[in-house]
Amino acid sequence: MEMNQYMSMFIDESNDHLQSLNENMLRLEQQPEDIGIVQIIFRSAHTLKGMSATMGFEDLASLTHEMENVLDLVRNDKLRMNGHIFDTLFKCLDALESMVQDIINGGTGKSDVGELVQRLKAIVKGDFAGGAAKAATSAPTEAVSASLVLDQFQLSVLSQSMESGHKAYFIEVKVRDDCLLKAARAYMVFDVLERNGEVVKAHPSVQEIEQEQFDRSFSVYYISQVDEASLRDQISRVSEIESVNLNVVDKESLDMLEGSKGSSEKVTETVQEVAATLAPASSVATPAAESPAARSAPAAPSTGGTAPRTIRVDIERLDSLMNLFSELLIDRVRLEQLASEVKRNDLTETVEHMARVSADLQNIVLKLRMVPVESVFNRFPRMVRDLAKSLDKKVDLVIVGAETELDRTVIDEIGDPLVHLIRNAVDHGVEPITERVKLGKPEVGTVHLRAFHSGNHVFIEIEEDGKGINRPKVLETAIKRGVVSPDEAKKLSDDEVNMLIFAAGFSTADKVSDISGRGVGLDVVKSKITALGGHVTVTSTLGAGTKFSIQLPLTLSIIAAMLIKLGSEKYAFPLSSIVETGSVKRSAIRTLHGNRIIDYRQSIIPVISLAALVDSPDYRDEEEAETEMLIVRKGDKQAAILVDEFIGQSEIVLKPLGKYLAGNLGVVSGATILGDGHVALIVDPNALIK
Amino acid sequence: MAEELKVIVFTLAHEEYGIEVDKVRTIERMVPITRVPKTPTFVKGVINLRGIVIPIIDLRGRFGLAETEYTENSRIIIVSANDLEVGFIVDSANDVMDVMSDKIENPPEVVGGIKAKYISGVAKIGESRLLILLNLTEVLSRNEIIQLEQFGE
Numbered sequence: 001m002e003m004n005q006y007m008s009m010f011i012d013e014s015n016d017h018l019q020s021l022n023e024n025m026l027r028l029e030q031q032p033e034d035i036g037i038v039q040i041i042f043r044s045a046h047t048l049k050g051m052s053a054t055m056g057f058e059d060l061a062s063l064t065h066e067m068e069n070v071l072d073l074v075r076n077d078k079l080r081m082n083g084h085i086f087d088t089l090f091k092c093l094d095a096l097e098s099m100v101q102d103i104i105n106g107g108t109g110k111s112d113v114g115e116l117v118q119r120l121k122a123i124v125k126g127d128f129a130g131g132a133a134k135a136a137t138s139a140p141t142e143a144v145s146a147s148l149v150l151d152q153f154q155l156s157v158l159s160q161s162m163e164s165g166h167k168a169y170f171i172e173v174k175v176r177d178d179c180l181l182k183a184a185r186a187y188m189v190f191d192v193l194e195r196n197g198e199v200v201k202a203h204p205s206v207q208e209i210e211q212e213q214f215d216r217s218f219s220v221y222y223i224s225q226v227d228e229a230s231l232r233d234q235i236s237r238v239s240e241i242e243s244v245n246l247n248v249v250d251k252e253s254l255d256m257l258e259g260s261k262g263s264s265e266k267v268t269e270t271v272q273e274v275a276a277t278l279a280p281a282s283s284v285a286t287p288a289a290e291s292p293a294a295r296s297a298p299a300a301p302s303t304g305g306t307a308p309r310t311i312r313v314d315i316e317r318l319d320s321l322m323n324l325f326s327e328l329l330i331d332r333v334r335l336e337q338l339a340s341e342v343k344r345n346d347l348t349e350t351v352e353h354m355a356r357v358s359a360d361l362q363n364i365v366l367k368l369r370m371v372p373v374e375s376v377f378n379r380f381p382r383m384v385r386d387l388a389k390s391l392d393k394k395v396d397l398v399i400v401g402a403e404t405e406l407d408r409t410v411i412d413e414i415g416d417p418l419v420h421l422i423r424n425a426v427d428h429g430v431e432p433i434t435e436r437v438k439l440g441k442p443e444v445g446t447v448h449l450r451a452f453h454s455g456n457h458v459f460i461e462i463e464e465d466g467k468g469i470n471r472p473k474v475l476e477t478a479i480k481r482g483v484v485s486p487d488e489a490k491k492l493s494d495d496e497v498n499m500l501i502f503a504a505g506f507s508t509a510d511k512v513s514d515i516s517g518r519g520v521g522l523d524v525v526k527s528k529i530t531a532l533g534g535h536v537t538v539t540s541t542l543g544a545g546t547k548f549s550i551q552l553p554l555t556l557s558i559i560a561a562m563l564i565k566l567g568s569e570k571y572a573f574p575l576s577s578i579v580e581t582g583s584v585k586r587s588a589i590r591t592l593h594g595n596r597i598i599d600y601r602q603s604i605i606p607v608i609s610l611a612a613l614v615d616s617p618d619y620r621d622e623e624e625a626e627t628e629m630l631i632v633r634k635g636d637k638q639a640a641i642l643v644d645e646f647i648g649q650s651e652i653v654l655k656p657l658g659k660y661l662a663g664n665l666g667v668v669s670g671a672t673i674l675g676d677g678h679v680a681l682i683v684d685p686n687a688l689i690k
Numbered sequence: 691m692a693e694e695l696k697v698i699v700f701t702l703a704h705e706e707y708g709i710e711v712d713k714v715r716t717i718e719r720m721v722p723i724t725r726v727p728k729t730p731t732f733v734k735g736v737i738n739l740r741g742i743v744i745p746i747i748d749l750r751g752r753f754g755l756a757e758t759e760y761t762e763n764s765r766i767i768i769v770s771a772n773d774l775e776v777g778f779i780v781d782s783a784n785d786v787m788d789v790m791s792d793k794i795e796n797p798p799e800v801v802g803g804i805k806a807k808y809i810s811g812v813a814k815i816g817e818s819r820l821l822i823l824l825n826l827t828e829v830l831s832r833n834e835i836i837q838l839e840q841f842g843e
Contacts, residue, residue, distance in 0.1 A: 657736060667727070671743045673741065
């Protein structure tokens with residue numbers, strides 16, 4: 001079907017709109033008087049409605065349509081937002097999100113929205129009954145008769161805007177006879193129009209157009225500041241449009257329209273009325289719309305201008321670019337080897353130049369895959385709001401550094417752990433209001449969510465000003481659950497005690513709540529982050545709050561590694577887990593309870609023979625008087641790993657071992673291709689240290 | 691109507707086998723194989739196939755036949771099925787053949803010591819040639835590796 005090619009666009013854009021709806025609703029909840037935000041929300045909802053209708057997702061369209069009706073009343077100052085309306089609208093957003101999710105998963109996007117639609121309708125009706133004076137101006141949302149006669153409200157809007165220097169147009173658009181998706185084209189035209197101004201009236205109605213209930217042409221009354229030529233140009237750029245007929249509506253023709261409608265007195269009356277309602281609304285809108293836009297990085301799409309120009313790229317294409325590039329990297333290493341063997345000056349120079357260029361290229365390719373953490377962070381304000389509400393707490397979420405970039409693969413994985421940690425912060429960290437007041441703390445708890453770069457890592461921190469970790473209680477629970485023995489418990493430092501909350505099956509909650517404590521503990525968070533090559537630490541002050549700090553690598557696909565030899569085989573160790581390299585004499589290795597250990601910088605650490613571990617076919621360290629060793633680290637544990645010979649440090653490209661071997665591979669975490677084309681296995685130091 | 695099936699023909703312990711041509715990505719000569727520790731013996735390791743790391747299985751070992759030294763004729767057939775990509779080491783591979791679907795019979799109980807579940811059918815070609823068609827899903831079943839791993843530990 002032709003729809004397929006629009007599908008990915010639809011999904012991307014719906015997600016964008018849903019995100020912006022969520023964000024702006026939250027903002028509106030903070031500043032319910034800001035009509036500017038309502039306008040943005042309305043526009044998003046409207047676009048979403050148009051898109052869904054053209055794609056044939058009826059339930060999506062009907063729900064957004066009802067939302068639009070409510071929002072329309074709000075933006076025209078006929079309805080004030082209140083808790084009930086916010087809750088209903090948020091519920092609608094959830095419903096929309098699950099419908100879009102269903103579509104993404106290949107479903108039909110169908111869902112029973114009847115109840116929500118009823119609630120929205122009730123809101124529209126209920127407040128209408130209250131505001132009697134508003135009835136006269138309710139025309140724009142109501143279905144008007146299908147002809148292109150303007151009602152007084154629309155007429156006055158036209159004349160008002162002409163007076164204030166806008167241009168009014170009567171536009172007739174004809175789509176080509178062979179056009180396949182008339183509604184989609186019409187939608188694109190409307191999109192162009194709405195980006196540049198305001199559609200006052202359309203014939204047939206927008207709804208009918210969306211449902212493809214029109215022949216080949218449609219016409220609109222339209223207000224804009226854009227001049228005729230460029231408007232015509234923009235509309236005709238939409239493909240499959242046969243003709244665009246643009247007429248400027250001047251004062252005279254407007255008067256004629258007015259004349260045909262009725263007495264002019266009545267109109268002036270309405271004009272004044274409208275002017276009265278419009279004026280404060282617009283004067284509020286401008287400054288208010290500017291200040292929040294300046295605060296949060298992504299401005300409303302319609303303001304455009306200085307926004308960076310971007311294109312959407314299929315992630316698979318980026319992956320294949322990455323693959324091709326890594327092959328280039330392998331060839332580069334090979335060329336460097338050859339050049340050093342051949343020792344010809346001009347060859348060496350060329351290879352060096354190529355090395356520099358490919359290093360730059362590597363940077364760019366890596367950057368292409370970088371996505372701001374924003375895409376993960378921006379679902380949290382909503383989550384914290386809902387959490388706080390259901391727990392009857394007051395919580396402010398402060399996000400800093402949402403523009404910090406991380407590799408796409410890391411972004412995809414980091415969401416879940418963060419959800420857990422933030423839930424933990426709101427549920428276990430921040431105290432209930434009464435308790436906070438008693439402690440002399442502000443009623444509203446604050447959760448900080450920060451992201452920042454530091455060296456080759458990105459840090460994400462979650463910090464709240466709640467009750468902090470209760471050391472004795474954690475220890476008590478840990479001992480009760482058998483995580484530590486009472487003797488061990490006495491020796492633990494504060495930080496070590498804090499880390500206990502990451503142990504499997506550990507929960508500090510007194511009772512199982514709705515949000516956490518259902519057995520999914522922080523241990524899952526920790527293992528996920530470790531799997532990403534990062535680690536997580538906790539610092540806490542009793543009574544003052546807790547901070548989780550997550551350290552993540554910038555990218556997962558290229559790492560610095562130490563290559564080592566083991567007889568005829570080569571292995572790679574990620575540099576990030578190596579503390580030191582050195583050699584050890586046979587005599588320095590002692591045994592303790594049958595385990596081999598050495599004395600390393602005043603501490604006793606275990607000795608692991610890599611040859612024995614991988615069952616090397618042609619090397620054994622027992623035969624050597626002095627062996628090379630690597631000191632590796634996992635958290636605060638260390639171990640010495642005996643190897644045959646160091647080859648050197650090198651940047652390697654991580655390759656999966658293939659699905660067939662995925663799973664229980666023990667010490668091997670992946671593979672890489674060396675300069676000579678051979679495959680070397682990457683040893684996972686985390687698996688070596690138990 | 692009998693359908694025509696294009697298969698790649700290879701040999702293993704003097705018997706002829708076939709894999710549907712659309713499951714075969716390429717056929718390679720022997721290349722250096724990197725051993726992967728803690729895998730069943732029939733998993734020979736991984737190779738670099740133009741930038742992609744691919745696991746290699748000795749098909750003789752997989753079927754419990756005696757493994758032999760690799761020769762000039764040994765080939766690696768890279769197959770992909772059920773989004774798994776695996777290379778099979780076979781004694782030789784040198785033919786592509788059209789098999790009519792009505793010439794394919796159900797697998798006999800046992801063929802040359804190979805379990806019947808690895809075989810999807812046997813095709814008769816001419817008077818005396820028999821072609822054993824492999825059931826890739828079973829041959830590549832990971833359950834068996836997992837069992838073997840547990841057995842080995």
